[in-house]
Amino acid sequence: MLSSKLLSLVLPLIGFYALIVGALYAMQRPMIFQAGMSPTPPALNSVPGFQEVSHRTEDGLDLRALYRPAASKAPTLVYFHGNADGLSGSLRVTERLVAKGYGLLLVGYRGYDGNPGSPTESGLYADGRSVMRWLSEHGVPSSGTVLVGNSLGSGPATEIAATHPVAGLVLISGYTSLPDVAASAYPLIPVRLLMRDRFDNIGKINRVMAPILILHGTADQTIPYSHAVSLAGAAGNRAQLVPFEGIGHELVGSSSLSPAIDQWLSFLER
Template identity: 25%
Template sequence: MPLWLHIALIVFVAYAVISILLYYLQDYFLFKPEKLPKDFDFYYENQTVSEYNIETRDGAIINGLHFSVEKPLGVVLYLKGNSKSIKGWGKFAVDFTRNNYDVIMVDYRGFGKSTGKRSQKAIKHDLQFIYNKIREKVSEKYIIIYGRSMGSGFATKLASMNSPKMLILDAPYYSLTKVTGRYMPFMPLSIILKYPMPTYKWLKYVKCPIHIIHGTKDKLIPFSSSVKLSQVNPKLTRLHPIIDGGHKNLNNFESYHKILTEIIKSKEKKIDLSTTSIGVKHSSKK
């Protein structure tokens, strides 16, 4: 066997082995769950919170928290990132309860107290199931879907299939295939990735106002991904940059809280474009 063919064969076998390993181990790389014992007691200072468990059709248990306020203006379904559990993510509920909104947070399968085999399809079905439970008690015009990082893809899919008041995406990715491709550019991710999460495809079908919040110095999911996303459904989308914000520290910026409050409290106003400078032609001197 010629040397070049021998080397090519070794490279091919190594490539195939790595691809197979990535396929079976990708859950380990993509998700960093924190397990909680069944008797774990959630507590958040100055917050009224209740815990619930919902059983899905395939027997999985989805554990969640309901942060409530008196006379809520609506409810925020908060879809968290890919790490830890709602034990830690619950601290962000105050950013919405302070604006008089109830907050629903859930742990994905395998996170916290939630059980069941995890897959992109299963998580999408779980979240739709949760959304259906919410709209049994709250009209959709009062429901805000908020997706953070990994949760932004699921949030977009959910919004594309329903009619919430608005969709807020925090540090979203154009697609998970694009994000992982930055670190493994030579791997066949479009084939082996079990969680492609094509946010840009789902965003086309969202019919409610879309707000995208992203730090300009995010090194994990670059700000440019939100710029591209804002161009997918431009008539309904507003992009809110957090200057110097990273991926995990937006809540430390005053500008983030001002923007979030403005988004939640704002009322969409239609503009009579005929009264603006759009289409105005400047006449030339004779």
């Protein structure tokens, strides 16, 4: 039996641990969805070549996005941004692809960029379904779209690609699942039991029937390169994995990213 002295040492530690676990559980969504850190949204109607569009989600939210029609028969890229980012960051990331004539729909999530609502896993999926409906209603079927998801955005991009007949899926710094990411960051916390938002990309990617391009920095400390290897393995011969040596989680801002996407899209269009 533990002595009273040992108990007096152990019980406060157990209580402190329980307090940490409880705080992480309560604060998990603000930690995951850093909507308040996204840049100030641009004056959307003044962005050359783009128009601000509004689409209504199945749960009644009117969300704004940016849309640029494709030139000729080029595909339309549907871009799901990463965390602590928004439409202004999406514009910077995709500007090199604009010159190639691709259509672009830059998705604004609920709770980000001044949009109503609070972000959750199911909410971001609903936002993705909503933009796909909007595109279809405006003459762009899902078969004419390529979904691009960066970091957090790899979750909704994979979900929509697994449930819609899209032309392709591009994952930039994507993850196998959010619990896998959290388990690496908090090895002493039972995050796999606690997390409400899971974004199980590894469990869904084998249902994506379209070609898949996976781009990942080998020096990524936020979402390790091993996630990309696992995703490519789960996708089988439909996936192409392109490593970026020495680049971390800032891959989306690399000047070599857009040429890699453009090269793959050119091959896809043949």
